Amino acid sequence: MPYVNIKITPTESGVTKQQKSDLIEGVAGVLRDVLGKPESYTTVVIDEVAIENWGSGGKQVTKLVS
Amino acid sequence: MPYVNIKITPTESGVTKQQKSDLIEGVAGVLRDVLGKPESYTTVVIDEVAIENWGSGGKQVTKLVS
Amino acid sequence: MPYVNIKITPTESGVTKQQKSDLIEGVAGVLRDVLGKPESYTTVVIDEVAIENWGSGGKQVTKLVS
Amino acid sequence: MPYVNIKITPTESGVTKQQKSDLIEGVAGVLRDVLGKPESYTTVVIDEVAIENWGSGGKQVTKLVS
Amino acid sequence: MPYVNIKITPTESGVTKQQKSDLIEGVAGVLRDVLGKPESYTTVVIDEVAIENWGSGGKQVTKLVS
Amino acid sequence: MPYVNIKITPTESGVTKQQKSDLIEGVAGVLRDVLGKPESYTTVVIDEVAIENWGSGGKQVTKLVS
Numbered sequence: 001m002p003y004v005n006i007k008i009t010p011t012e013s014g015v016t017k018q019q020k021s022d023l024i025e026g027v028a029g030v031l032r033d034v035l036g037k038p039e040s041y042t043t044v045v046i047d048e049v050a051i052e053n054w055g056s057g058g059k060q061v062t063k064l065v066s
Numbered sequence: 067m068p069y070v071n072i073k074i075t076p077t078e079s080g081v082t083k084q085q086k087s088d089l090i091e092g093v094a095g096v097l098r099d100v101l102g103k104p105e106s107y108t109t110v111v112i113d114e115v116a117i118e119n120w121g122s123g124g125k126q127v128t129k130l131v132s
Numbered sequence: 133m134p135y136v137n138i139k140i141t142p143t144e145s146g147v148t149k150q151q152k153s154d155l156i157e158g159v160a161g162v163l164r165d166v167l168g169k170p171e172s173y174t175t176v177v178i179d180e181v182a183i184e185n186w187g188s189g190g191k192q193v194t195k196l197v198s
Numbered sequence: 199m200p201y202v203n204i205k206i207t208p209t210e211s212g213v214t215k216q217q218k219s220d221l222i223e224g225v226a227g228v229l230r231d232v233l234g235k236p237e238s239y240t241t242v243v244i245d246e247v248a249i250e251n252w253g254s255g256g257k258q259v260t261k262l263v264s
Numbered sequence: 265m266p267y268v269n270i271k272i273t274p275t276e277s278g279v280t281k282q283q284k285s286d287l288i289e290g291v292a293g294v295l296r297d298v299l300g301k302p303e304s305y306t307t308v309v310i311d312e313v314a315i316e317n318w319g320s321g322g323k324q325v326t327k328l329v330s
Numbered sequence: 331m332p333y334v335n336i337k338i339t340p341t342e343s344g345v346t347k348q349q350k351s352d353l354i355e356g357v358a359g360v361l362r363d364v365l366g367k368p369e370s371y372t373t374v375v376i377d378e379v380a381i382e383n384w385g386s387g388g389k390q391v392t393k394l395v396s
């Protein structure tokens with residue numbers, strides 16, 4: 001039953017549908033490996049946040065990272 | 067003072083403004099009926115999430131449900 | 133696949149396990165009625181928040197409502 | 199390490215990049231002043247929510263405030 | 265109508281009820297100053313998170329900051 | 331800058347501090363592997379939710395899974 005919310009700023013090349021699928025399966029795998037939660041129980045929601053809406057270190061983010 | 071966040075993937079026909087209003091009033095009604103919270107106290111925020119950003123059962127959602 | 137997070141302050145008499153069950157089924161029912169989402173697809177997480185951790189109208193809540 | 203999520207409906211004139219920066223720095227300043235958390239530790243994510251997705255007082259919001 | 269969620273790890277001396285009140289009023293003040301949102305419209309929920317449940321810089325937090 | 335929130339119900343034996351550390355590092359590793367986000371940029375917050383506060387499949391959870 002785990003629920004995971006991932007908030008990311010896009011990378012310079014954007015985040016592809018395949019990368020989102022890999023994030024979902026990767027996180028479900030971590031919950032299986034660490035806690036024995038069946039992958040079929042895990043829900044993941046990914047939020048892509050515009051960098052001007054993200055503050056890191058108390059300052060608005062002004063450029064993309066990686 | 068209840069605060070409710072509803073995350074949904076869109077239905078095939080989209081989610082209309084009227085349906086969102088019905089969700090808000092429906093949820094406020096449940097809180098009134100079950101806990102006696104006045105409807106005027108309830109805040110609801112609806113997030114529509116693209117299916118490629120949603121993982122269910124550990125897998126990226128690939129088609130809309132209902 | 134809907135995911136619903138409900139944040140409430142406790143009522144004076146507390147929130148019982150049965151009331152939480154009623155909240156969960158009530159909200160799943162609203163999503164079924166309004167959007168046709170099967171109840172079996174809905175996840176609900178209830179957070180009970182101490183009133184000193186809740187600010188309403190820009191002020192810390194100092195007494196329980198209903 | 200504080201993490202702050204701010205959900206707002208847009209104002210009539212929209213929310214500018216500068217206003218978002220001011221929100222981020224303002225909130226990091228409050229955490230520094232009240233709890234002594236270094237501003238460089240604070241993360242802020244701003245979500246702009248369409249008014250039709252926001253319910254206040256148990257009703258869908260129909261016009262912008264301020 | 266702004267909704268703000270603040271997640272903090274406790275400081276060494278804990279977070280007092282007064283400090284929580286100051287956080288709530290401080291954040292409502294920032295939203296008034298920056299966006300003109302009346303303070304009476306702002307809802308704030310504070311979550312206190314145990315340090316073993318917080319990962320910063322990809323590592324579990326092991327000691328309190330400030 | 332990724333921010334990840336993991337909500338889990340406890341396992342029968344509880345969730346240990348080491349398991350939480352493994353979750354944090356595991357998730358930061360997925361973000362590094364899939365999106366190239368440096369692990370030092372990732373924040374993770376774990377919420378442990380009592381099963382009576384969790385609804386899965388539209389019903390209150392009544393027993394722990396795995």
